[in-house]
Amino acid sequence: MSSNFDLNKLVRDSVKGLKPYSSARDEYVSDGSQMVFLDANENPFENGVNRYPDPQQRSLKTVLAEQKNVLEDQILLGNGSDEVLDLIFRAFCEPNVDNIITMPPTYGMYKVLAGINAVENKEVLLTSDFELDAERIFKAIDSKSKLIFICSPNNPTANIFDKEAVIKILENFSGIVVIDEAYIDFAKTPSWIESLEQFPNLIVTQTLSKAYGMAGIRLGTCYASSAIIEILNKIKPPYNVNQLTQGKALDHLLAGNKTKQEVQQILEERGKLAKAMIELDFVKIVYPTDTNFLLVKVDDANKRYNELLREKIVIRNRSTQPLCANTLRFTIGTPSENQKLIATLKALG
Numbered sequence: 001m002s003s004n005f006d007l008n009k010l011v012r013d014s015v016k017g018l019k020p021y022s023s024a025r026d027e028y029v030s031d032g033s034q035m036v037f038l039d040a041n042e043n044p045f046e047n048g049v050n051r052y053p054d055p056q057q058r059s060l061k062t063v064l065a066e067q068k069n070v071l072e073d074q075i076l077l078g079n080g081s082d083e084v085l086d087l088i089f090r091a092f093c094e095p096n097v098d099n100i101i102t103m104p105p106t107y108g109m110y111k112v113l114a115g116i117n118a119v120e121n122k123e124v125l126l127t128s129d130f131e132l133d134a135e136r137i138f139k140a141i142d143s144k145s146k147l148i149f150i151c152s153p154n155n156p157t158a159n160i161f162d163k164e165a166v167i168k169i170l171e172n173f174s175g176i177v178v179i180d181e182a183y184i185d186f187a188k189t190p191s192w193i194e195s196l197e198q199f200p201n202l203i204v205t206q207t208l209s210k211a212y213g214m215a216g217i218r219l220g221t222c223y224a225s226s227a228i229i230e231i232l233n234k235i236k237p238p239y240n241v242n243q244l245t246q247g248k249a250l251d252h253l254l255a256g257n258k259t260k261q262e263v264q265q266i267l268e269e270r271g272k273l274a275k276a277m278i279e280l281d282f283v284k285i286v287y288p289t290d291t292n293f294l295l296v297k298v299d300d301a302n303k304r305y306n307e308l309l310r311e312k313i314v315i316r317n318r319s320t321q322p323l324c325a326n327t328l329r330f331t332i333g334t335p336s337e338n339q340k341l342i343a344t345l346k347a348l349g
Contacts, residue, residue, distance in 0.1 A: 103149075153182075186289075
């Protein structure tokens with residue numbers, strides 16, 4: 001851990017003294033007994049969703065804590081990972097004063113959230129082989145640098161970053177390092193959640209939108225020290241995860257091996273798709289991937305994107321991103337969707 005890390009110095013003064021809103025469901029927590037609830041000004045007529053949801057999502061956190069081998073007070077849940085990331089900004093970054101560091105090409109919401117929160121975004125490009133440039137990152141750090149965002153596996157480059165480079169940043173940065181693991185379930189590398197006890201300045205975010213196939217319910221997860229989670233809980237909206245989302249997520253997490261089976265099939269399809277892409281004349285590079293997508297360098301990305309669109313196949317053109325000229329991003333679909341994609345690409349010539 002960084003010898004200069006002091007969580008208390010990083011928290012905004014306005015947040016330090018903040019007393020979080022206490023909702024009716026915070027003040028009385030049901031033990032499962034049959035009660036008459038007249039405390040929250042709800043409609044009393046039962047329809048399945050007439051009551052407020054658990055503001056701390058306790059049942060969900062119990063399952064996640066067991067599955068991720070963490071304590072329940074090391075978990076924060078949000079309305080998608082984007083809400084979690086926004087809460088991190090609001091807890092630690094003073095508007096028009098502090099800055100963050102990001103490493104493009106990467107997930108675009110870090111930059112958007114910096115703008116929304118009036119926080120300077122210092123960008124340090126990845127190396128030409130899409131790795132972290134630790135020395136340039138350290139040169140960019142100043143006394144107002146509060147957060148470093150590392151997306152690993154990275155979007156859009158699809159790779160896991162070198163472990164030693166990440167450790168170097170964690171050990172030498174006195175601020176907080178946020179590792180975004182939206183795609184970790186597709187990688188062979190262990191999650192950084194396993195390193196939470198070693199690095200108190202580490203926050204790990206994950207999501208149920210990718211491997212778990214639940215993008216529609218909007219549930220993001222955050223893992224950190226109980227001290228960091230306590231700070232984030234001060235500023236989160238009281239009922240930020242609705243009852244339908246909590247119930248659906250809980251059912252899915254308890255469903256056994258469904259996610260593992262789907263991930264395995266996606267990985268198998270990824271291999272087939274990558275092999276087929278390499279054989280195409282207009283494909284220059286199929287980059288290594290630790291995700292559920294392929295980043296592919298082609299002869300003319302705009303041309304190939306439009307050709308596929310005319311065949312009713314929608315992909316992402318990433319050519320506007322740094323270091324990503326003439327690249328297309330292909331999400332791994334179902335076997336039939338992938339077969340259609342391959343056949344269409346072969347016909348393009």
